[in-house]
Amino acid sequence: VDEAELRATLAALQVEYEGRGLQIQEIAGGYQLCTRPEYAGAVQRLLRLGELEPLSRATVEVLAIVAYRQPVTRAEVDAIRGIQSVHHLVKLQERRLIQDLGRRPGPGRPILYGTTEGFLRYFGLKDLDALPKLGDHNLSTILVPPER
Numbered sequence: 001v002d003e004a005e006l007r008a009t010l011a012a013l014q015v016e017y018e019g020r021g022l023q024i025q026e027i028a029g030g031y032q033l034c035t036r037p038e039y040a041g042a043v044q045r046l047l048r049l050g051e052l053e054p055l056s057r058a059t060v061e062v063l064a065i066v067a068y069r070q071p072v073t074r075a076e077v078d079a080i081r082g083i084q085s086v087h088h089l090v091k092l093q094e095r096r097l098i099q100d101l102g103r104r105p106g107p108g109r110p111i112l113y114g115t116t117e118g119f120l121r122y123f124g125l126k127d128l129d130a131l132p133k134l135g136d137h138n139l140s141t142i143l144v145p146p147e148r
Helices: 004-019 037-047 057-069 074-079 086-094 116-123
Strands: 022-027 030-035 098-103 111-115
Touching: 004 022, 022 037, 022 074, 030 037, 057 086, 057 111, 074 086, 086 098
Parallel strands: none
Antiparallel strands: 022 030, 098 111
16 A cells, blocks of 8 residues: 555545544554544543553653653753652653663763653654744643643
8 A cells, every 4th residue: 555545545534533532643653543632531531541640740851851852861861950860760661651772882881761652642742853842941841741
């Protein structure tokens, strides 16, 4: 199937799903069948998705630093924040929002962190180029999880 045919089929499916609880979104370099935002609360209650505690402001700040500066080391994140971030990095790895990308060559060979496909899915982003531009924004306020 060539790309033009695939896009035409996806557009036809999107029209077919109009007025229903589902939609097709381009996310993480592919396409995903998703719940429409107006039905997200009902699906969340049904699947008990709200049982995960929300990310703290500090954890979102660490996630924003990783997203915009990747690949980045823990020491670099700590230097930007002015405080240790290891707890937040662990929490983000547990949630599969960030991952180890390897190690930086040199003394100590520190771990390099970057975002995952799960990060793109969580924030509904097509790819990292879809991240909001920093400009005058504060790193801790630029990544706002979608309403669930």
